Amino acid sequence: xxxxxxxxxxxxxxxxxxxxxxxxxxxxxxxxxxxxxxxxxxxxxxxxxxxxxxxxxxxxxxxxxxxxxxxxxxxxxxxxxxxxxxxxxxxxxxxxxxxxxxxxxxxxxxxxxxxxxxxxxxxxxxxxxxxxxxxxxxxxxxxxxxxxxxxxxxxxxxxxxxxxxxxxxxxxxxxxxxxxxxxxxxxxxxxxxxxxxxxxxxxxxxxxxxxxxxxxxxxxxxxxxxxxxxxxxxxxxxxxxxxxxxxxxxxxxxxxxxxxxxxxxxxxxxxxxxxxxxxxxxxxxxxxxxxxxxxxxxxxxxxxxxxxxxxxxxxxxxxxxxxxxxxxxxxxxxxxxxxxxxxxxxxxxxxxxxxxxxxxxxxxxxx
Ligand SMILES: Cc1ncc(COP(=O)(O)O)c(C=O)c1O
Numbered sequence: 001x002x003x004x005x006x007x008x009x010x011x012x013x014x015x016x017x018x019x020x021x022x023x024x025x026x027x028x029x030x031x032x033x034x035x036x037x038x039x040x041x042x043x044x045x046x047x048x049x050x051x052x053x054x055x056x057x058x059x060x061x062x063x064x065x066x067x068x069x070x071x072x073x074x075x076x077x078x079x080x081x082x083x084x085x086x087x088x089x090x091x092x093x094x095x096x097x098x099x100x101x102x103x104x105x106x107x108x109x110x111x112x113x114x115x116x117x118x119x120x121x122x123x124x125x126x127x128x129x130x131x132x133x134x135x136x137x138x139x140x141x142x143x144x145x146x147x148x149x150x151x152x153x154x155x156x157x158x159x160x161x162x163x164x165x166x167x168x169x170x171x172x173x174x175x176x177x178x179x180x181x182x183x184x185x186x187x188x189x190x191x192x193x194x195x196x197x198x199x200x201x202x203x204x205x206x207x208x209x210x211x212x213x214x215x216x217x218x219x220x221x222x223x224x225x226x227x228x229x230x231x232x233x234x235x236x237x238x239x240x241x242x243x244x245x246x247x248x249x250x251x252x253x254x255x256x257x258x259x260x261x262x263x264x265x266x267x268x269x270x271x272x273x274x275x276x277x278x279x280x281x282x283x284x285x286x287x288x289x290x291x292x293x294x295x296x297x298x299x300x301x302x303x304x305x306x307x308x309x310x311x312x313x314x315x316x317x318x319x320x321x322x323x324x325x326x327x328x329x330x331x332x333x334x335x336x337x338x339x340x341x342x343x344x345x346x347x348x349x350x351x352x353x354x355x356x357x358x359x360x361x362x363x364x365x366x367x
Pocket of ligand 1: 085086087088089112158162190192216217218219220225228229230
């Protein structure tokens with residue numbers, strides 16, 4: 001049998017929250033806290049737009065209407081904007097477009113595993129940063145200094161960061177971006193969770209910066225995980241490059257229509273109505289989880305990383321996840337793949353669902 005390119009073997013497997021095929025058949029989850037999407041679902045107008053998209057015609061390969069909507073929402077020219085079938089597709093494009101085997105990529109972490117995986121698939125060497133515990137905070141001054149010293153081709157930063165919920169100040173991100181510019185690197189700034197931040201920076205966080213590729217998922221804020229919709233904002237030459245590596249029609253008609261609707265006044269109103277409720281519930285969850293004797297890591301967004309303790313009924317994240325799923329039909333994210341085998345990540349969901357999580361945690365931790 002023909003063998004794939006050698007470095008494909010060394011790339012880590014994809015590990016994500018959310019649906020998980022065969023496991024779901026065995027142990028279906030009633031409530032999923034493992035993927036961090038808006039628990040109130042999409043706006044009705046967004047749902048209708050996606051469902052009304054034509055099935056029998058190819059989508060516009062330029063995605064012109066959706067790109068115009070993104071450009072208007074971001075206050076940037078059309079040439080600085082492109083679309084993706086999710087932010088995951090766009091970050092794979094960035095790696096495919098800019099990395100050759102042996103290139104260095106800086107991935108300060110713990111963070112979203114897809115950055116290192118996409119880079120490894122292109123044969124890049126990954127410089128993993130691991131922020132010191134217990135708050136696991138990434139220091140942008142350290143990242144900027146590492147960029148200047150090691151001159152990686154790409155630098156990935158997730159703002160706010162998955163799984164820690166750490167937010168960054170615009171000034172700190174700007175210093176990393178400037179260091180990238182000085183080193184001939186590109187900063188891939190993933191703003192997938194910006195809408196949920198206590199103080200959103202807006203996308204693009206660094207408008208017009210010559211060495212920054214902003215990624216923005218629509219999956220999370222507008223609960224469109226099944227539709228796959230995202231956009232990128234960057235200087236025109238970078239946007240052209242991403243579009244050059246795109247397979248034709250990668251962004252479906254439904255995703256394009258949903259993007260236009262999500263960025264319309266109806267989409268904005270839905271977000272504005274749901275975000276304060278999500279914020280209140282996150283604060284309630286943080287307090288209640290701490291009251292159970294577990295340790296939530298301070299978060300600035302709607303998901304929280306929780307350290308499980310050896311004194312409780314569950315010693316590892318894998319065990320806690322397994323028991324919550326088996327006994328309560330509740331799925332949380334085991335963070336072992338982030339290098340955190342004693343942490344789980346939970347998304348904020350509706351008040352009733354959060355109550356169920358708290359009851360289940362209490363039951364599991366007291367046995
Ligand atoms: C930080 C981060 N970026 C990107 C993605 C992927 O987003 P999308 O659904 O838009 O591909 C995820 C999904 O979990 C994520 O956590």
